[in-house]
Amino acid sequence: MEAPAILSGGTMRTRPRVVIAGGGFAGLETAFTLRSRLGDRVDLRLIANEHDFLFRPNTIYLPFGGDEAKLHVPLTDAAVRRGVDLVRASLKRVDTDLHLVELDDGTIEHYDYLVLATGAAMRPEEVPGLAEHARTIWTPGQMHDLGDDLERLHLAAADGEVRHVLFAVPPGNKCAGPLYEIAFMLETWLRRRHLRDLVCLTFTTYEHQFIQAFGPGVHHVVADEFADRGVNGYTDQALTRVEDGIAHYANGTARTFDLLVAFPPYRAAVDYPGLPTDDRGFLLTEPDTRRVQGTANVYAPGDAGDFPVKQAFLAFLQADAVADDIAARIDPAAVPAPRRFAPVSMCVMEMLDKAAFAQVPLQTTGDPAAPVRVDPDAEEDYLVGVSPIWRLGKKALGYYLPHQFAAGRPFHGGLAWHAMELGLKGMSKTLADQVRE
Ligand SMILES: Cc1cc2nc3c(=O)[nH]c(=O)nc-3n(C[C@H](O)[C@H](O)[C@H](O)COP(=O)(O)OP(=O)(O)OC[C@H]3O[C@@H](n4cnc5c(N)ncnc54)[C@H](O)[C@@H]3O)c2cc1C
Incomplete structure (x- = not known):
């Protein structure tokens, strides 16, 4: 002792x-x-x-x-x-x-x-324009603000207006899973309200695979769910700058949006x-x-x-x-x-109509581009x-x-x-x- x-x-x-x-x-x-x-x-x-x-x-x-x-x-x-x-x-x-x-x-x-x-x-300020033009998902207050946006989205779609919702995981984020949960939950929420056809959903991440840290099994589950649900999912999309209604990526792509939901750098x-x-x-x-x-x-x-x-x-x-x-x-x-x-x-990834489960034994690699692997x-x-x-x-x-x-x-x-x-x-x-x- x-x-x-x-x-x-x-x-x-x-x-x-x-x-x-x-x-x-x-x-x-x-x-x-x-x-x-x-x-x-x-x-x-x-x-x-x-x-x-x-x-x-x-x-x-x-x-x-x-x-x-x-x-x-x-x-x-x-x-x-x-x-x-x-x-x-x-x-x-x-x-x-x-x-x-x-x-x-x-x-x-x-x-x-x-x-x-x-x-x-x-640290949203790492991506210029992110703090001003995106909803972020860290505090309960920010989650309620997103809820208000979703109500507005609901009203617009119910009036027959088409809307684009873009999700983005920028470099420096260390826990992307919750943003995927919200994308899947929104897809189910819209479908249950018969508004899914009026809302285009796109998910972008800087990583080479969806939720890269959790390995190929989780990537395939996410990719299959995106395909089944008509969500456009893109990897290798590093968000660099956001303007009112436009998100810019390192590869030169620009995407327009009515609502951008992002999980900022940590x-x-x-x-x-x-x-x-x-x-x-x-x-x-x-x-x-x-x-x-x-x-x-x-x-x-x-x-x-x-x-x-x-x-x-x-x-x-x-x-x-x-x-x-x-x-x-x-x-x-x-x-x-x-x-x-x-x-x-x-982890259990909520989708509102079902959920994905993953148990992942991790190993650190020392490589900043892929710091862990299965x-x-x-x-x-x-x-x-x-x-x-x-x-x-x-x-x-x-x-x-x-x-x-x-x-x-x-x-x-x-x-x-x-x-x-x-x-x-x-x-x-x-x-x-x-x-x-
Ligand atoms: C939307 C969302 C969903 C998530 N979902 C999951 C999930 O499904 N599963 C999962 O495993 N993880 C999930 N996470 C991640 C998880 O919430 C964090 O990894 C976890 O909160 C980390 O715990 P912690 O105790 O290290 O930090 P925290 O839970 O953040 O606790 C840190 C505490 O320290 C306090 N503090 C800060 N500065 C000071 C100071 N100077 N003096 C005294 N106190 C201070 C803070 O107020 C806080 O209470 C999610 C995260 C988010 C944002």
Whole structure:
């Protein structure tokens, strides 16, 4: 066991203090897992700049009339329930020499272990005109604005007017899946309203394949669905500039639109001067533990770190590795076999009439043009399927996760998770196929 911390006055603090910044997927999973692993042998402090946890994956339903209230989980109750000290503030600065963080209200906090789970942000300004002329899909407010656009689209089409909706994934985006979900959902939504013939749908991405990170199986599913649904899908289309009603691409193509929906380039939500980052500000980490490179006690799980694919499911796996590493360092007996980060992505892509499922074992490549690929040594774990029943999986996750976090329990924890895992495994056995490259 590591030695207890010594405070500046020479007083001995018996419980090591873990300071966690960010009340999202990675931050809460780390906090609740640490509490489960170590009980009251650790002092947990959560610095959160929002009152609620936001279940961002299900914000895709908001443009189609979904209820936003269900997507927010108040942090206070969960923190109180699990003895986590909640500090409502923004982390401003980190001093890794003195083991201190500074908050925006001027408070200084000491840490023994620091978890930077402050997530990502959007940088639409990388594509001139994008912020002014496109709907983007990051915040609930932006999703509601898109919902207003869809109502206008509905009215115009119902009056017999033809409309063009263009979707664009520009270079620098790290999680394209949700934009595909919205395109598929819109296609189903229009069809159900008998307006599909009046709305032309086009999807463009800078990648060589649709959702390239998830391999050929997912690309084929998307390409087939686009073909079946009459959506024009194009790869290798790097958006460079947007004007009112016209999108320009690097290959010289220009496309007109009535509505452009884009998922902008990513950057880190918080800059951490003095800590190593990539060119978008994401913290460079050790692959297995997500410990920030060159530091002894600082970790970066989830979107804040440098894993090339930004996904909640991967954020959980990283947070589990972080919590286990910290817990094992505090009390090795509590975690004899700490989990390490093995990137296996799982996702369910909503289409409203059915959903696609993918389980993808990933491997980083070091190539900036294709930073991950399907792990060739784990082909038998690469599963892809499409079925209306997968929508139940998405719904189940939508109930399960907010419920777990409201109770102060980790996503990967307890009987409920094991039941959920068994269900997912059973479904993937019968509803998804292995993909051979
Ligand atoms: C529309 C959409 C749909 C998605 N769908 C899926 C999906 O189906 N499946 C999936 O796996 N992933 C999905 N994702 C991706 C997923 O939401 C992210 O990967 C996930 O939120 C990352 O979790 P995180 O904890 O790292 O970051 P976040 O969830 O963004 O949490 C970071 C937290 O840190 C807080 N914070 C920021 N700065 C500070 C500061 N200075 N001080 C204190 N707190 C701070 C933020 O307010 C936030 O609460 C989707 C994303 C979007 C936009």
